[in-house]
Amino acid sequence: DILITGAHRKVNTNKADKVATQNYVSTRLRYSLRAYTSVLYLHIPDNFRIVLRGHDVESHNVINDLMYPECVLYKPQIAGLAELSAITTIGFVKGAPEIDVQGFNVYHKNRLIAPFWKVANNSYGKGRGVVGILEANFIKPTHDKQDFEKSVLYQRLESRLKEMTYEYWQVCTVHGMLAIHMCRCMIS
Secondary structure (H helix, E strand, O other), rough: OOOOOOOOOOOOOHHHHHHHHHHHHHHOOOHHHHHHHHHHHHOOOOOOOOOOOEEEEEOHHHHHHHHEEHHHHHHHOOOOOOOOOOOOEEEEEOOOOOOOOEEEEEOOOEEEEEEEEEOOOOHHHHOOEEEEEEEEEOOOOOOOOOOOOOOHHHHHHHHHHHHHHHHHHHHHOOHHHOOHHHHHHHEE
């Protein structure tokens, strides 16, 4: 694997949650080219492959890492753009809340633009472990494909994703989906 400098070094600790967080793809993609290219495309065509140092890079679909996934249809409310929509898949990452990961992978025309974009404030653990995936073809990316242009559509998407995160967190805690995990986390 090709690593850049400034990579997180594994610390000898007894806390399994820190090790699990460091090993998760959202942390590794910041410094590992193999991890980044594994999530770079949402759907890889059959006749396409990525080779790094003589080995194929296995595609990693974050949707497969979700517990209790839900699909939410997002339609931006802009005059004259009624046909635009995006299906957002949201859920808890496996290992939540021990794994300190949250955010949305936002793709544009099948390519990752914003990896694990943190839209919600993680105050009091609210939203911790909530991860989502969507393909937002209605927002224009910057010329280097590293971010989106800050437009009205971008700001509305950001606020809606924040609402989705808090709504999903609230519903899951009300229905007890997190009760077992939260009790175990608080005891240890």
